[in-house]
Amino acid sequence: MFGPWIIAPISALISILVGAYFYYYVKRQDSGTKRMQEIAAAIEEGANAFLRREYTVLAIFVAVVAVLLCIFLPEPIWQTQKPIENVELTLAYIFGSFCSALAGFLGLRIATKANTKAASAAREGLNKAFPIGFRGGAVMGLAVVGAGLLGISIVYAVTGNPEIVLGYSFGASSLALFAKAGGGIYTKTADISADLVGKVELGIPEDDPRNPAVIADNVGDNVGDVAGMGADLFDSYVASIVAVMILGEAIDIIAGSAGLYTQIPLVFAGLGIIAAVLGALLVRVSKKGSPGKALNMGTYITCTIFAVLTFLASYYLNYDLRIWGATVVGLIAGVIIGTTSDYFTSEDKPPVKKTAEASLTGTATNIITGFSYGLHSVFPPLIGIGIASAVAYFLCAPLGDKYALYGIGMAAVGMLSIVGLIVSNDAYGPIVDNSRGIAMQGGLSEEVIRVTDEMDAAGNTAKAITKGFAIGAAGLTVIALLAAFQERAQSAGVNPSFNLMNPLVLLGALIGIAMPAVFSAMVMLGVGRNAFRMIEEIRRQFNEIPGLREGKEGVKPDYARCVDIATVGAIKELMPASIVAIGVTLIVGFVGGIEALGGYLAGTIFSGLLFALLMANAGGLWDNAKKIIESGEHGGKGSEAHKAAVVGDTVGDPFKDTAGPSLNTMITVMSLVASLFAVLIANYNLLKLLGL
């Protein structure tokens, strides 16, 4: 059963061990003053309340889906020859959602501890504080890749069947959809309602502890950026590996190569983890050094180690070097895509500068300018994804039929190989952002705040790069999933061609391109409705809790109730959008058949990438345009330009934190649903029944 791919579970375990080491490293650091500890404890309490509530609802959801899977997939239980596969698939699904939830839980848990510890260490200098922030983030990064790859390895070792691993991936993705879109609705709900009642109605400052929503608001960043982004990349990571395993299995069957091609992605992913672990251990900064450079250096080191390790593995294990080439192409494309999204959202580049300047002529010009640059920003990454797939394809095409699409899949694996480090960098962001808040609220010295500021600025850049990277990776992954879907349909005896001049493909594509728009609209409108409910609760507490408004000693608002309302509401608003997304996918498939569904998936990929990039970048750009003005340019804080920029930033918030980042996950979930149901749809669909 085991071959070279044993490297996968081994390095996954190493990753988990190093993650555990970082966990205890962070945990044993000093937590700072009493006041700092209090603030951190409140955030931790809120995050736990969120997770408790979310996981309770999720458990029900997972249970319902598990029953449905067990009945219908891979084949309906009443007609299958192998009912054991239904059970395996169901268990894999539950296991996948469990692993994804576990990674998110661990990451969020340490993130809410590392913030105060990094703030405390900042009193001793950057070189003491930075490793706490970074290693706190790295716990999440290493947990994601460790749990992801270990889970895949276990399912594959037990069943030997990539189709069952698909169930594991689906479990991870459905969890991710909740974590990402639900977290996105949650964080904006809390943000908007805390501001509206607190700042606008009562005139109390931001982050005032009297505001019942303040903890929900603080928790929001952690929930969206730590747990959400972690789940998002967990899902792309697992899905890319599974897609290539399915494509590889088809080659193995033809070439009689006994699992060789099925296992290459596992071997490479294992080496990617080793590279990321080494990279994470090597990230450090001197007393006067730049944290931004340290993070970038970590990324470049990891990429280099990965390229060298996979080259050596290919050489010694006799893998064709073309496959290695495709992998490296994906890796390079990922870095380039990340860098271009930095251009569009960076404070010292024209797009943000001109948007800040446009605020001088009013709110509308700020919004139009920012939106326009957001539209521009989709160009480089889309071309990057397109070129990476084409190069990977043509590199591997000479190996024979089916190898070309396998090459595209390996490019996705290559891009995602360094995901351990990418998530580490990303989770670092909200940790040091919180550190800065704690340092300020805890009344630490100017010098300490300067250190936390510097760490925070590096975090923002890292975040912009990660968002671009996550979208690029999702793009390549879903293209690989589309190929896997086609492969699955072929295994059912259909030989579909996704030719755009086929009207079913065209119809599917036209429906598909509408879906990300509809999904975005549903979650953004959901934020508004959810905020409305929460506002009612905040007003109620201020009215009913005696002494709260006046800030009487010992009177505390019911933070947990606000967290609870935001959480329940977020899940409630997310449900219709998710059901529409999955439901329309199944309807298109069971009515129009495989080709309509293929066109549909392609359509969702196209428009999903378009909107994800537009929303992420426009949102980031508006945010930084506001920051430029707050730093004193164009009239500074309180000027008309500032008011305009604040509106732009508020418009951008649900773009970049709610709708935009959910789209990756949405298209991955749709693609996985399609692949899971491919065989069933190929056999039973309306057009086939009608004989068309």
Added chain:
Amino acid sequence: MFGPWIIAPISALISILVGAYFYYYVKRQDSGTKRMQEIAAAIEEGANAFLRREYTVLAIFVAVVAVLLCIFLPEPIWQTQKPIENVELTLAYIFGSFCSALAGFLGLRIATKANTKAASAAREGLNKAFPIGFRGGAVMGLAVVGAGLLGISIVYAVTGNPEIVLGYSFGASSLALFAKAGGGIYTKTADISADLVGKVELGIPEDDPRNPAVIADNVGDNVGDVAGMGADLFDSYVASIVAVMILGEAIDIIAGSAGLYTQIPLVFAGLGIIAAVLGALLVRVSKKGSPGKALNMGTYITCTIFAVLTFLASYYLNYDLRIWGATVVGLIAGVIIGTTSDYFTSEDKPPVKKTAEASLTGTATNIITGFSYGLHSVFPPLIGIGIASAVAYFLCAPLGDKYALYGIGMAAVGMLSIVGLIVSNDAYGPIVDNSRGIAMQGGLSEEVIRVTDEMDAAGNTAKAITKGFAIGAAGLTVIALLAAFQERAQSAGVNPSFNLMNPLVLLGALIGIAMPAVFSAMVMLGVGRNAFRMIEEIRRQFNEIPGLREGKEGVKPDYARCVDIATVGAIKELMPASIVAIGVTLIVGFVGGIEALGGYLAGTIFSGLLFALLMANAGGLWDNAKKIIESGEHGGKGSEAHKAAVVGDTVGDPFKDTAGPSLNTMITVMSLVASLFAVLIANYNLLKLLGL
């Protein structure tokens, strides 16, 4: 040479004659008081200044392109066997741009006369005023279809070659790109700068005659909505007919049917004109009647007449009824798509109402809500286009190979057959809008203003429906053009498959979906730059013309100079966007070959439709949400909610008047460029040269 298709030039001539009759009907009406005539004269002067300037620049552009066409197409002049074809194509191109310009010129000319005459007649009641408004608009409608079809007929009669008719269509489309996108930049430039200097800086009222930009602003509506929409539908109309002629020619060659299938679209288009002429003659309203109902009734009558006439023609001329069926499917889809866009932009439906309500909680919520409903609104029309193509395809597929795509083309022809009436309804809008303005500025009675109000309200609804219709029609047309492109490539001996799993198709599609975003961004940012230049000029005039600011008797600003600056600037800003659109199309083709170009076209269609619908509907929705508040709800004029809604409306302006409506034309131009160059690209492209 002539067969039944002689109906095409004959009905085109009838259309032109009836249009001339309407022209003189409107012209001989009373022009109202002296003050009214003055206002109308100023608008007319401004419109003429715009046209003069635009046509001068366009003449140069057309000349340059004509030379290039003559050298390179259909085959490079130094290696072609038939140099006469290069000359024919060039002349057809010039002729196409001339006809399109002529139709726009006539329509704009009568629109700027009909406004004051309708206002004057409103003193005698609705039943006197309405026909002037409607017939003023119908001049444009009938000129568009008359000139369009007559031009096609002449080119086809002379050359007998649909490929040359493609040149005619390209001429019409490149003109349309200027009229639509240039007009869109123009109108918003004038609007923004007139407001910023007049209302904001100097505090003088809107439409104050002292403001040098006021005429430019008044002209804007006519330029964008009359000339622009006319050119847009002219271009879709011609392109759909040409696309089907090319597809029909391929069938004729196989079936030996001597031009039969090439000519069906001409016959049907001719019958469509007769239906539209009858419909236009039958549109009237009683003294107490509703103008909105009258317009709709005209549309339904035209559709019915068209369906009956084409059925009879099919019966007597022995056309297969399946082709008739495909045509009718397109017709029905057009009406449905128009109606759904009415839902999303209508003042008494939830989307607009909720957006108005959201203004209560601030600007950002107004924008997010409006944008979200805009995202929702793309769903019905995209599905409508998809289903119409699929039904048309499957209806005609049993006739044999190539007939199925021909069916999709005929659906586009069916949808566009009633375009004469649609343009009439649309051009009616700005005419009666101006009537209302003239009635108010001319100090007419309350009762008269109420009549003009009623006519205006019907115009707004008609406009919403037309926009949806225009986008739907463009959608089906470009799908037909994609098929025509494939056909042209096949005629060059390539047999391309636009399979999405082909990485070249995929790369092309990824570049293609980015193009409408980039194009929109370029024209929207262009509005900002252009407005900046115009603001300088307005300030200069106020500073340098003595007595202007104080409104001294006899002192007039230099209106023409503002018109000139807006015009030149609009063309200057449009040029880079157009060059990028056409340039990238050629680069993708000459580098990646036919399959990359096919994917690219599909990508531009997908994302072009998505953004065109989103922008048109979100823009209309914000506009009407503002109107609801201005009518007194949610605090009425001057309230905080009103301020928020005004910003939403201003953001929506470049969406709905600049970027959105240009996208149709942009994707049509790209598709035509691709078809024109198809043979050349099939023979010479980088990948082929490299042997890939």
